Amino acid sequence: xxxxxxxxxxANHASVAVGTVSNVLNxxxxxxxxxxxxxxxxxxxxxFVRNDAARQLRAGHSRTIGLIVLDVGNPFFTSVVxxxxxxxxxxxxxxxxxxxxxxxxxxxxxxxxFQEQRVQGLLISPVGDVTERLDLLRERxxxxxxxDRLADEAKFSSVAVDDDAGGYLAARHLLDTGRRxxxxxxxxxxxxxxxxxLQGARRAVKEEADATLEVLESEGQTVLAGRSVxxxxxxxxxxxxxxxxxxxxxxLALGVMQxxxxxxxxxxxxxxxxxxxxxxxxAVSAVVPLSSIRQPxxxxxxxAIQLLAEEVESQxxxxxxxVFTPELVVRQSTNAG
Amino acid sequence: xxxxxxxxxxANHASVAVGTVSNVLNxxxxxxxxxxxxxxxxxxxxxFVRNDAARQLRAGHSRTIGLIVLDVGNPFFTSVVxxxxxxxxxxxxxxxxxxxxxxxxxxxxxxxxFQEQRVQGLLISPVGDVTERLDLLRERxxxxxxxDRLADEAKFSSVAVDDDAGGYLAARHLLDTGRRxxxxxxxxxxxxxxxxxLQGARRAVKEEADATLEVLESEGQTVLAGRSVxxxxxxxxxxxxxxxxxxxxxxLALGVMQxxxxxxxxxxxxxxxxxxxxxxxxAVSAVVPLSSIRQPxxxxxxxAIQLLAEEVESQxxxxxxxVFTPELVVRQSTNAG
DNA sequence: GCTGATCTTTGAATCGTTTCATTGTTACGA
DNA sequence: TCGTAACAATGAAACGATTCAAAGATCAGC
Numbered sequence: 001x002x003x004x005x006x007x008x009x010x011a012n013h014a015s016v017a018v019g020t021v022s023n024v025l026n027x028x029x030x031x032x033x034x035x036x037x038x039x040x041x042x043x044x045x046x047x048f049v050r051n052d053a054a055r056q057l058r059a060g061h062s063r064t065i066g067l068i069v070l071d072v073g074n075p076f077f078t079s080v081v082x083x084x085x086x087x088x089x090x091x092x093x094x095x096x097x098x099x100x101x102x103x104x105x106x107x108x109x110x111x112x113x114f115q116e117q118r119v120q121g122l123l124i125s126p127v128g129d130v131t132e133r134l135d136l137l138r139e140r141x142x143x144x145x146x147x148d149r150l151a152d153e154a155k156f157s158s159v160a161v162d163d164d165a166g167g168y169l170a171a172r173h174l175l176d177t178g179r180r181x182x183x184x185x186x187x188x189x190x191x192x193x194x195x196x197x198l199q200g201a202r203r204a205v206k207e208e209a210d211a212t213l214e215v216l217e218s219e220g221q222t223v224l225a226g227r228s229v230x231x232x233x234x235x236x237x238x239x240x241x242x243x244x245x246x247x248x249x250x251x252l253a254l255g256v257m258q259x260x261x262x263x264x265x266x267x268x269x270x271x272x273x274x275x276x277x278x279x280x281x282x283a284v285s286a287v288v289p290l291s292s293i294r295q296p297x298x299x300x301x302x303x304a305i306q307l308l309a310e311e312v313e314s315q316x317x318x319x320x321x322x323v324f325t326p327e328l329v330v331r332q333s334t335n336a337g
Numbered sequence: 338x339x340x341x342x343x344x345x346x347x348a349n350h351a352s353v354a355v356g357t358v359s360n361v362l363n364x365x366x367x368x369x370x371x372x373x374x375x376x377x378x379x380x381x382x383x384x385f386v387r388n389d390a391a392r393q394l395r396a397g398h399s400r401t402i403g404l405i406v407l408d409v410g411n412p413f414f415t416s417v418v419x420x421x422x423x424x425x426x427x428x429x430x431x432x433x434x435x436x437x438x439x440x441x442x443x444x445x446x447x448x449x450x451f452q453e454q455r456v457q458g459l460l461i462s463p464v465g466d467v468t469e470r471l472d473l474l475r476e477r478x479x480x481x482x483x484x485d486r487l488a489d490e491a492k493f494s495s496v497a498v499d500d501d502a503g504g505y506l507a508a509r510h511l512l513d514t515g516r517r518x519x520x521x522x523x524x525x526x527x528x529x530x531x532x533x534x535l536q537g538a539r540r541a542v543k544e545e546a547d548a549t550l551e552v553l554e555s556e557g558q559t560v561l562a563g564r565s566v567x568x569x570x571x572x573x574x575x576x577x578x579x580x581x582x583x584x585x586x587x588x589l590a591l592g593v594m595q596x597x598x599x600x601x602x603x604x605x606x607x608x609x610x611x612x613x614x615x616x617x618x619x620a621v622s623a624v625v626p627l628s629s630i631r632q633p634x635x636x637x638x639x640x641a642i643q644l645l646a647e648e649v650e651s652q653x654x655x656x657x658x659x660v661f662t663p664e665l666v667v668r669q670s671t672n673a674g
Numbered sequence: 675g676c677t678g679a680t681c682t683t684t685g686a687a688t689c690g691t692t693t694c695a696t697t698g699t700t701a702c703g704a
Numbered sequence: 705t706c707g708t709a710a711c712a713a714t715g716a717a718a719c720g721a722t723t724c725a726a727a728g729a730t731c732a733g734c
Binding site: 353354355356357360368369372393395396 | 684686
């Protein structure tokens with residue numbers, strides 16, 4: 001590969017000054033039509049592509065935003081990424097995406113890389129407890145917005161979804177459709193999301209004097225864990241069965257559904273209503289389409305970019321936390337009609 | 338945010354020349370311990386972070402590789418991305434990830450962005466037929482490797498998985514376990530992957546004189562499409578049923594499984610064996626754990642980086658195509674034992 | 675104390691773009 | 705024809721890191 005054409009080559013080829021070429025690219029109105037045509041022709045003939053490194057060096061900052069997520073494979077983050085990219089594009093910025101895969105070392109790598117790239121700012125869904133690394137960013141003056149994690153407003157802006165409200169929504173829906181013997185499936189409760197969703201469910205159940213909530217702790221958040229809980233329910237027989245089950249995520253719910261429908265002793269939703277959380281793609285195509293709680297991922301991504309833009313523009317560092325309320329999606333698994 | 342510290346600031350602060358600071362960063366052995374300590378202390382105190390734009394401008398190229406995939410949410414690509422990132426890290430390069438979402442405009446945006454960033458090279462899983470855009474890259478001399486798509490070796494290197502071999506593997510497995518009345522579920526056959534997998538299956542069936550292969554075209558590649566095909570099978574009753582079903586992907590297979598297990602008239606694998614393709618996470622946690630064909634995504638990502646490295650280093654453009662053979666994963670859905 | 679070899683450090687030049695003060699050109703009314 | 709706006713085009717300086725020839729320091733050996 002030959003060294004690619006520079007603005008100087010274009011200038012020579014079009015017999016103009018380098019400044020003129022730059023003007024064609026950045027302030028086309030300042031240049032006469034004749035000259036513009038000549039320059040554009042030269043650009044085309046030489047296959048000139050702007051060298052962003054030089055531009056950025058001169059400008060002192062890039063036109064990119066760093067986004068580090070825990071797992072790009074997770075539909076939640078995929079959707080956030082999409083929305084962030086689109087929102088950033090409106091600001092004329094591009095998003096550099098990093099996937100930490102829940103690994104602190106990878107995360108640190110990306111943070112360093114993005115700092116060297118002089119990103120305008122950073123959106124990050126941090127791994128574990130990373131106050132040190134983040135404090136360093138703050139000292140360096142890199143505008144940062146935490147995604148899907150609440151932050152000390154004195155330190156960072158953040159966007160998150162209210163899991164307590166989501167839990168309330170799910171349980172309230174079960175109660176509203178006449179269920180009274182509720183069960184919560186999820187675990188371990190050391191995970192904040194699980195704990196919050198349970199807490200929200202408890203809040204709803206307290207509103208009905210005759211309603212109860214049983215907690216069935218699961219081993220993780222997988223289909224298999226759900227099936228295992230489901231099997232233990234099946235063994236109880238018809239009498240002991242709850243009439244409404246709220247699972248901390250859709251995978252668990254699908255597992256529970258597998259157990260209950262396999263045995264054909266219980267019908268969903270007639271005998272037991274079932275609701276999950278996250279509204280993954282599979283929810284709609286389950287054997288019985290699964291009701292769920294949908295998180296406003298697009299709004300999350302869009303707002304994250306907006307908060308970041310605010311941080312970038314404002315001089316004095318005032319931070320905001322935006323908390324979104326999730327949304328109930330009713331499908332057949334809770335809807336006898 | 339104050340302008341961040343430059344190498345010159347560090348040099349002043351440590352009372353050395355800028356060249357010395359650069360040496361500390363790039364050739365620590367050339368610098369005496371005393372000086373190194375002073376410089377490192379200054380770097381620390383000033384919170385200096387290399388400006389990659391300046392470094393890259395001087396170097397003439399970046400240390401990044403562009404990777405554009407069709408859908409980061411797709412586990413196939415997620416895994417390829419992981420492997421590519423790890424392999425690139427060994428070469429001292431970072432990966433810039435772009436998600437085209439099957440959208441040609443987004444893809445074009447990323448191609449332009451990455452060119453302006455002067456990436457060392459590009460890995461791309463292109464949207465549709467994009468010979469024009471790619472030819473432009475070739476003219477510009479941007480080393481490019483196609484991922485998951487065979488390329489004219491005169492033009493590009495590429496890595497791909499042999500779908501014909503995968504189809505053969507799946508059908509051969511059904512035949513090897515005694516099935517003779519096979520069915521292929523997939524569609525539309527205009528999708529290359531679907532056509533190739535079918536072709537491979539046909540090849541295997543031809544090897545057994547008494548075996549037949551019926552093609553059941555599906556409306557797309559989703560769970561619902563699979564269920565719809567499954568339902569039509571159930572309606573046929575026991576007599577007309579195939580005894581081995583190969584689905585062009587796991588989603589279809591899960592849909593077929595839903596139909597067959599719901600009705601409890603047919604048992605998997607005793608009455609019908611079922612095998613999918615892709616080995617998605619859900620395959621193992623299906624009601625009946627699903628046999629599948631696993632694609633060697635890690636090898637794909639790793640090799641793509643390697644081919645790219647070859648292109649970058651060699652002067653004359655000789656291209657290679659590497660085709661991987663997928664792997665059979667046997668689970669309960671085809672295994673009566 | 676001197677020589678020559680080895681090890682350190684220096685600082686100007688360079689990469690490609692943008693900026694902006696300056697110069698050059700054009701057009702038009704007086 | 706001249707003066708003067710308004711508009712176009714120019715090109716040197718700057719951004720921050722790396723490179724490398726050259727200068728400076730150090731030290732062993734005599």
